[in-house]
Amino acid sequence: MSARFPEPVARLIEELGKLPGIGPKSAQRLAYHLLNQDQASIHRLADALLGAKERVVRCRVCQNIADHDPCEICSDGRRDHTTLLVVEDARDVVAIERTAEYKGLYHVLGGTISPMDGIGPEQLHVRELVARLGQEPIREIILATDPDVEGDATALYIARLVRRDDLKVTRIARGLPVGGDIDFADEVTLVRALEGRQAF
Numbered sequence: 043m044s045a046r047f048p049e050p051v052a053r054l055i056e057e058l059g060k061l062p063g064i065g066p067k068s069a070q071r072l073a074y075h076l077l078n079q080d081q082a083s084i085h086r087l088a089d090a091l092l093g094a095k096e097r098v099v100r101c102r103v104c105q106n107i108a109d110h111d112p113c114e115i116c117s118d119g120r121r122d123h124t125t126l127l128v129v130e131d132a133r134d135v136v137a138i139e140r141t142a143e144y145k146g147l148y149h150v151l152g153g154t155i156s157p158m159d160g161i162g163p164e165q166l167h168v169r170e171l172v173a174r175l176g177q178e179p180i181r182e183i184i185l186a187t188d189p190d191v192e193g194d195a196t197a198l199y200i201a202r203l204v205r206r207d208d209l210k211v212t213r214i215a216r217g218l219p220v221g222g223d224i225d226f227a228d229e230v231t232l233v234r235a236l237e238g239r240q241a242f
Contacts, residue, residue, distance in 0.1 A: 058072045133225035147178075151187070171200070212239040
């Protein structure tokens with residue numbers, strides 16, 4: 043007779059295994075770690091999960107996640123409202139903000155164009171980006187998608203879509219390794235990538 047997990051543990055492992063980057067063995071380790079925690083710790087974790095899901099909203103301007111709408115960055119009158127940095131993911135905003143070098147606004151696409159995965163421009167926040175260009179005094183767009191095939195394809199698509207004489211379109215420099223993720227880059231690398239951006 044093969045050993046099986048009790049049903050509640052099996053269900054916990056199954057749910058944890060749905061998280062990105064968590065394989066079956068990691069899900070089992072996490073489940074057993076949680077089972078060894080006291081009741082108060084588990085309640086704090088559950089409250090944090092529910093609180094994040096209930097109180098976090100998507101900024102109607104930049105599509106970033108925030109605790110109010112519009113977000114703190116879009117509402118900040120001290121930011122440079124003529125520069126817009128386009129990123130794939132909300133984590134990229136956090137990574138770039140950690141550098142304390144960039145003072146403009148952001149636009150979060152929510153992913154990259156990936157025909158193999160059935161993701162086209164329609165599934166991203168490209169329409170909202172184009173709308174912003176007609177409503178805000180933006181003079182430069184910095185394309186800061188990851189330096190991989192999907193990121194490059196998305197940057198090229200956007201550059202062609204928004205091209206006009208009064209708008210400078212740049213791409214962050216290759217201070218980031220090809221195939222790397224922005225949210226894993228250190229602050230110095232991100233600063234150099236921003237400073238070394240080039241016309242696209």
